[in-house]
Structure formats: structure tokens, C-alpha cells
Amino acid sequence: MRLLSRRQFLLAPAVAAVACGPRRSSGYDGYAFVANHDGQAIAVVDLATFTLARHVPVEGNPTAVAAPGGAPAVYALTAADGHLHEITTENLSVKRRVAVARNCVSMLVSPDGKALWLLCRQPRLLVRVPLQSFRPERPIALPLDPVDFDLSSDGGRAVVCFSESDRFGLVDTGNRSCQLFGGGRNLSLARFRSDDHQILLAAADEPLLTVADARSGHVVVQLPLAVRAEHLCFKSDGGQLFITGEGMDAVVVVYPFTTEVAETALAGRAPGVMTECATDDTDFLFVANPFSGEVTILDIDTRKVIAGVAVGRKPSSIIVTPDARYVLVLNEDSGDMAVIRTAAIAAKRDRSAPLFTMVPLGSRPVAGAVRHA
16 A cells, blocks of 8 residues: 555645645655654655655644554654544544543554554553554553663563663563662663663763663673663664763763673764664764754764754754665754755765755754655
């Protein structure tokens, strides 16, 4: 089934003049779906023409968007009221809506792409929602207020961090049980290593990364960092972990398999969220600098800054198109999306990179996902 097979439905009548114009041959044949938090809508951007196609209203303030590969739909979470919204890609409207909890924290797509997992705070639950039935399964009860979670590569286990606690939970998703372990003070972020053998845990109030065994829960080592880990980003092969946070204008590079800090590389002012983009020529790390309104681009192999791009006010989310030709930067305060063409970066390498275009989105875009047409 072709995504949005009737493109004219998207673009008429508000942007009919744009729709009738020529398509940019250099664009991506797909769409970006962006959560406009304060606008209570999902903005749909045609990436072939880099134009705003439509706003899809949702009840509540969307905080996350997921686009599982096999489903003819995208899914939006309104965390404050604990609802999940299914938006069909045929006619861009909310088809189904389900209440999962009174309040949710975050959402992940299951490894098999057939369900969504939601971390809930009120009540304290971990809930699986199959996409076919769109009905929450019997939830997994959690003992403390959760703040973050991750799934193993087979979906059989989850790791959960708890608010203002020195403990984390290992969840068996099959028997719906949660076992607590000590891992350090005020844990705030948790990730499985790519082989699922270890768990990496970050603390909210100290520059420390804790590595624990994923089976026994025992702490293996604690690595001192130059920053307090607020944002984590794995290299696609799992061999490097990039960390940013308060303490230094830099990205900390960790080797998860040897449990050592490799390097601390400067990366603009107060670096925030990060995204890897691997092209045919270079493996880039795009780093948002929210306070300066820029994105810093690092060459992952050399760990040197290649370029900086002024993108807008408070960049806070970065998305890469599946063909790695475009990087989409969502700017919370300016309400728009900056588009960076990766080929221009590789060609220049002179500490600056041109902005390809800007697309207005709406009020406070905070998250997004891309689907091929």
C-alpha cells in the first residue's frame, strides 16, 4: 500500500499553488510527521517539495511520534493525558485513539515493529499496545515513579530508571515482572548495549556513567565523565556512545564494549541532542546547540568539527531521512524545521555549511518521524 497515494488530498486547497508546481528532484520521496506540542497537531511535511502539507489536529499536546515500518499509519503520544493516537497515512486523520494511562512518560516501537511500548507514571506501569488491535495489553506494574526506559533487541526485557532513586528495574516482559537493583544516585537514563549483555545508566546530578550486567543487575564499573549525561546517542554499529550534558561544551565518546572513555571533543556551545548520519563518504554526528541556535557537525572518525549551521531558535530534535541525504532540525522556539543537505557538508568542509531550506511547522515542534511514500 503506497503511503499517501493521493498527494493532491494533502495539498489542496490551502497549498494548491505549491502542489501544482514542479517537484524538487533532489528531495526525498516521503513525509515528515512532526509533533507540534503547543499547537495540538501533527504537522505533515512533504519532503519531495519541502512544503508543509497539512496539520492533523489531535486532542492534547503531542510529545512523541512513531512510524513503525509495516503499518500504514503513524502514532502520536500525548503524554500529559496518557493517550495514543493512530493517524492513517491514507487520508491523514486520526483513525483510532486509546487511553493507556492518566499520564505517560515516553514511547518506544517494539523491535519487531508490531507494537508500541509506553512508560506510564500515573499509574506506574509499562504497557504494550499491539498495533493491530490497538488495545493495551495487561500492564506490567512498576514499584517507583519511572523516568526512562529501553528495550532489549528481542523485546524480551526492559530496563527502567526511577525518579530520584538509586535503583533501576530489570523487567521480564514475558512474565510481567520487575526486579530492582542498585545502580547509583538519581538515575535518569538507561540503555541496553547493542548485544544486550550490559546496561548503561546515567545519573541526573553527577558526571558518571554506570555499567551493569543485564542479567544479574550487578554493577560492573562506573566511569567518570566530563559532563552530566543528559543526552545519549549510539553509533549505528553500537561501538561508540556519545554523551552530552551540563559541565562542558563537548561530546564525551565512550567505548561500550571496552567500558572506557575514549575522548572528549568540543562540539559548540552547550551541546544537546545528537543524531548520527552515515553517508557514503563520511560518518557525521549532528549536535544541537539550543542556546546558540546552531547545529555542530562532527566527523565521527576524526572527532573534529567539520561545520556549524545556524538553524533557528532552540533546536531540540534532529531527524535523518533514511537515504541520509537530508538532516531535519526541529526548532522549538521558532516553530520551524531547518533542512541540511549532507552533500553540501561533505563538499565544503570549511567550518560552515549552507542551510538548504526552512519549513514553517507550527507551535513548538518537539519530535518527529519520517515515512517513505
